[in-house]
Amino acid sequence: MPEPVIRNPILPGFNPDPSIVRVGDDYYVATSTFEWYPGVQIHHSRDLVHWRLLSRPLNRASQLNLLGDGDSCGVWAPCLTYADGLFWLIYTDVKRYGRTTVGGASGASMRDFHNYLVTSPTVDGEWSDPVHLNSSGFDPSLFHDEDGRKYLSNMLWDHRPGRNRFAGIVLQEYSHAERKLIGPVTNIFKGTPIGYTEGPHIYKRGGYYYLITAEGGTYQGHAVTMARSRDLTGPYELHPETYILTSRARADVALQRAGHADLCDTPSGDVYMVHLCSRPIPNRGRSTLGRETAIQRMVWSDDGWLRTADGEGIPRVEVPAPGLPAHPFPARAAREDFDSPQLPIDFQWLRSPYPDELFSLTARPGHLRLYGRETLGSLFRQSLVARRQQAHCYTAVTSVDFTPEHYQQMAGLICYYNTSKFHYLHISHEETVGRYLRIMSAIPDGVMADAFTAPVPIPGTSPVHLRAELDHDRLYFAYSLDGTDWSWFPEHLDASILSDEASAPGLPNFTGAFVGMACQDMSGTGRPADFDYFEYREREYLIDPRRP
Template sequence: MPLVRNPILPGFNADPSIVRVGTDYYIATSTFEWYPGVQIHHSKDLANWDLVVRPLSRRSQIDLRGEPDSCGVWAPCLTHDGEKFWLVYTDVKRKDGSFKDTHNYIVTAPAIEGPWSDPIYANSSGFDPSLYHDDDGRKWFVNMTQDHRGRPRTFSGIALQEFDPIQRKLVGPRKIIFHGTELDLVEGPHLYKRNGWYYLLTAEGGTGYTHAATLARSRSIWGPYELHPQKYIVSSRDHPFAALQRAGHADFVDTPDGKTYLVHLSGRPIGQKRRCVLGRETALQEAYWGEDDWLYVKNGPVPSLDVEVPGTRDEEAYWKEIRYDFRDGLHKDFQWLRTPEPERMFAFENGKLVLTGRESIGSWYEQSLVARRQTHFSFDAETVVDFSPEDERQFAGLTLYYCRYNFFYLAVSAHSDGQREIQIMRSEASWPDAKLTDVGENAYFAGLPAEGKVKLVATIRGSELQFYYALVAGDGQQQGKLQKIGPVLDASIVSDECGGHQAHGSFTGSFVGVACSDLNGTEKKATFDYFVYRPAHDATDRYAV
């Protein structure tokens, strides 16, 4: 069979849950504060994946306004019971400190494209829920639980309770069936059944470099569960030079011909500081069942960079330049932040994107920011903006964005006297203050004519970022050469490791896109003609597909 190179879903695609329905495979991944919620990709051959739907797309299903960075939609679980799809997810309102406010919901759909139902509330006792459909027709809800006292652990174990689809609620006793291993931070549970055994697959060790997937089994769904002979069936924690790091949070699926594959999250660090600018990505491993009825990862537990799959990947598509116009609205590659009311953020006029200036780029409520995932270590981004700010509190432009604490922003703004200018704003791991660096005399500014379009360009080569700009005539033609603005910046700042939170606390990935703010509250609008994402072959892409 042909080889495919991991990750199969590059860029921020964390916490994968996989299901097969007939000959179709689907993977659901976390989206956190990005809207709409949950990404579901489809494949026929395990090699080529296409984003088909983001099912949490209206206010009745999810409203993320006010939620901190890396909260929101965590660890969805996608299953099918023979009649319809079931999607279980957590809406996290707070995660830092002693308390975690985590609300768990269930939605269903007759087909993967929908329509997806309004949610059924399940519980708030923990996060990372999953739903298991037993062969006797009963349904079981599984999630981690938390104890804010830390007695004996904050992550206090995996809980099981029956879900009644008729009553649309959890019923009967709830019991902790697995406490995890000494690696701690047990979460992400999935249940399976095979040859009379119930198998419980969990994630442990946090989401950093000690992450792992732990397997246990029992003859009874209530336990007790015995550990796998290896304990951890996939992990890179003892192998710092493995190509795929942070391996864990897994799920497995059988093919029609009886093979088994495991999907798991992973990260690909760059540079001596080992920063994962692409966030946590989805990788695939071939697995097999041993004579002892345990599942083993082929050549594991360290994940392989290349894996045999039934299909052959379209390599040219991965390296293809994408030029987005807005004649048909917003392309599916793009998302926005938190709000279920995108009409307050953006609209489309004459094939162009019009952003309405709202709150700052660091807001947790309403910010006009539309962006796509960074999926390559090296790439160029380009746009043309038409914006007429009146003062320094109005700005719009091109952004490389991780969260409110970590971003770079090439923006058209104005001086307090109304003179239009272009500037670089940046916030670099300045938590908890989230202050801009290089402001005042040390900022990077350039004067602009009072009116007219401006081309904005960012080139990223591994950890190096350089901004450029040029004036654009009324006919759309660039006037003169691109001009550098500012020095080479450290693009690796826009990464999980610099997300402004404690260890295991930043969960998304780098996005690149456009934004507009009006801190005066006058709703100043910015018009963007197009957006270009151009992958670049570069030595820093040493693990590129």
């Protein structure tokens, strides 16, 4: 009988910056959500093989308000730990991550990062209002020492000209009684020559404090660095191989961009490390699936250093499982009919802590009603509800009941990366055409450009079924008036633009592709669109659906 294996990635689609904790027989992984609301995804497993999305803890305005946060800003790199009968969640809300420009010239790289702490006695219960910790950098992490004291580490940002922006890992004690950081701030690790030192986590074992960091940037140069010290504040000596996991200079490895890691052990002492990775589109090198989460089996060597179980230091698609009792979860339904007053957990929206302004599941029972709000370029109130793309090939179908009366009113099916990268099949209205369908694409090509297909008139006012078929970097749209007979748009759209790697120069891109539903009313009247269902089915491969 074959040995059980874990197949990577364990969390497919946009699920970066994983932080893992074991509590008893349960394993939890928290991942970043950036501008998507609610904030932080927490996933659950009992065997490290099967995983389910359990909760998103930052779900109210007092905890998180992302209105105005730019693309790829918002919630970065959560750290999930458990101590003293509480779950502790640390996270960054990035309000700005860009360069100041004056008269077209690039200025100081001044950025705003605010780090917070929330707690809860249960991982899927209600979490506390946040404690603001500091704003000196991002990727905060909380370490609980054996004597009960707690320490916050984070990367330090230095905006001054001629300096290393990633100025090292700083450490400061946290007083839970006083609900604030106390004592001196110490820079404990300046990083290695590949730079971009971030993502710290501290562990204690055998009299040593072990520090792992992410380095090399979150693209193809990413790596997991390890160092250790007898003293918490250092000095830290580097691992003999420096990087304990990386796919740098290994284009042959299926899991690229390996880095930003965290450790856990099983009750029997097996060690596993979660890390981010990506699976680029073959022959294109673009990661529409975003940065995903994988896991590797690790071992402590006789010299007291951690290494991958095979000693190779590269990420593997198949990893030995720990031999725990199998614990699969029920498969998620491919079709959502919106019969519940709660939004299905696979779906999120953008930025706003006030979802009632954007959508309703009770205004028309059995439908998701989106209220027409701001443009797809807005950083404030967008009526856009979507789910992650989690495979290179999928079919997505929905039905929308929408009768616009003006060209400023639009609703439909969207394949979305951010405000400047999307393909949008939508219904709108023209004086000379009446109600019509067309595709709008926002395409990054060094300068941002919008492209439109010719309008296709739609008779009557009945609901219209909309469909997207994705095959790696090829996207096709279709529509139907009865849900059976489909009319295909002739355009073959470039889906690779829905990726981190496709962008105008200088713009941050750290998320992943979504597919979902959207509605705009730029006239300000809030005209609604009602979506009857949404279906998402993953495919192994796709044959051009336009062929007879």
